[in-house]
Amino acid sequence: MPIKYVLPPEWEWPITIALFLAGLAAGTYSVMGLIHFAGDKRDEPVLYRLGFIPMPIMIVVPLLLIYDLGQQGRFLNLLIKSPGAPERGGPLMFNANSPMNWGSWAMVIFAGFAALAFADSLHQSGRIRLGWLVPIAHSKILLAIGEFFAMVVSGYSGVLIAVTNQGVWSDTWLMGGLFICFSELSGMAVAAIVCDRMGAVHTAAAVRRALFTFAAISAVFLVLFLGGLATQQDGSLAALIASLHELVGVAFWVGAVGLALLVPLVMLAPRPIVRVPNGSLALIGVLVLVGVLAFRYAMFFSAISFVQS
């Protein structure tokens, strides 16, 4: 067991859910980017349906964070320099050394892109005429920038927990990559559900393939992550395994490994390993989403419970 001297940050469920939702919104936006850049006309119904998803989520996320912090005003100290901190220059709060600060700004900027996608979807659905917005919403440069911020939102919480002195979290460089993988996986799972509900067979073909590929990449990252911990002199892997008991263990093995990875890998393999009945893509998507939430939970609470024990 590594001897660690740190105290656990005692983050609780609102943070876990907020970061899962932020990853889900960012992942969904990323799928929209893929459709914009490599899809065709027949993907547009799914594209515009997906456009309704990220923005409402990005409204819920700060509400959860505010709930966790306990006071609405406090949240603003992440973005606007408080008069109580005169050492910092400028009107805005930015600490380049703090991934939490990077992430807060990325979320704010990403929320703007999510709002743009939402407005575009409203226009495309014919509910509100916003024709002037279409060239902006479909600008390839803006979409690429939006994709970048979506990726930052997907992965910053992984980088954030690596930039600590907590056992396991800080013993690897793969946390950010791992979190991006699972966020993108959740976005593709949302796309799978939407395709299935809309009967969008054409889009579903690509989504099935992408979901399988993302699960495979996530599995590789997870193996590299565990392998990397195993090479640590101070027994980080043993510490992680030891912390995977009770609910955290179920979340990791059943949720993250079973539902988020094995379900799509087995059920969506190019040469099917099991016969997947028609209409099961939505179910696979739901299982993957549950698995990704479980992954977030296991990652946050394994290290914390290890420190506490």
Next chain:
Amino acid sequence: MSDLRGMFVDTSICTGCKACQVACKEWNEMAPGVPLPMEDEAAVREHRAFTGNSYDNTSHLSATNWRHVKFIEQIGPDPSSSDRSDPRWLMMSDSCKHCVQAGCLEVCPTGALYRTEFGSVDIHQDVCIGCRYCVGACPFGVIAFNKRTGRVNKCILCQDRLEIGMGTACAKACPTSSLVFGTVSELQSMASDRVKLLHSRGQTDAYIYGWDLGNSGKITAGPNKGTAVKDVEVVGGLNVFYLLLDKPEVYGLPAHASLPQRNFVPSAGVALISAAVLGVTGLAAFRRRRMDENATAGTEATNAN
């Protein structure tokens, strides 16, 4: 930077009287805290319960214990043995180290943690949002979340006293001069002289934790007897530093503390690579579909011909 203020903690003369801990509580108006039963799991986790394995019942620094006198009870080489003929008690008055490179301060996203004109690390309580990021970043487990206020607390080197030319309350209360307040450069030379004096008297286990002042020796008693020790500079230096008589781990101090920032660029780099891999494979999934469709259309056209 001769104006930097700090403290030299000489554990060789600490008697564990806890006067410093009481003085800290009194000056900073913190409740004394009555230890709760060991059966209370939450209390144990929050260091508010009887430890059951030590005469020390504070057990850890916390949001309401900014200073903590550690009792390290070494009852012979085998703690399970009934032979108690060669016991050793080490005492250490612990607090925030006011690190020269402070992990807590580096990660704070609001500017609540700041470096004072004295080189210490203080907290703007009204700016702190209670995000607890600094808690996991401090390599020493010092800064702690206060559930009552929803903010973090730690030793602030008596900033209010320093501003009016006074020293720290704990050092003032210490009856043995185990805690000495002063400028860091003066304290370093005092520490070096003290180590040399102890070595000349045969106590060769004394060394400095926090700065490398060039001392080395061998542990003379306890389970680590014979182990070589030497001065160790930690995270660029500690403005509150220690004279120790055993390995740092024995005092609950990391032998090699590191800044959380060591992981920032590599982790962000790996994240970017994974984003690129996912982006390319995601695009490929949509493009492959088009190729499959073209291939199917081609086959159908050939068959039709």
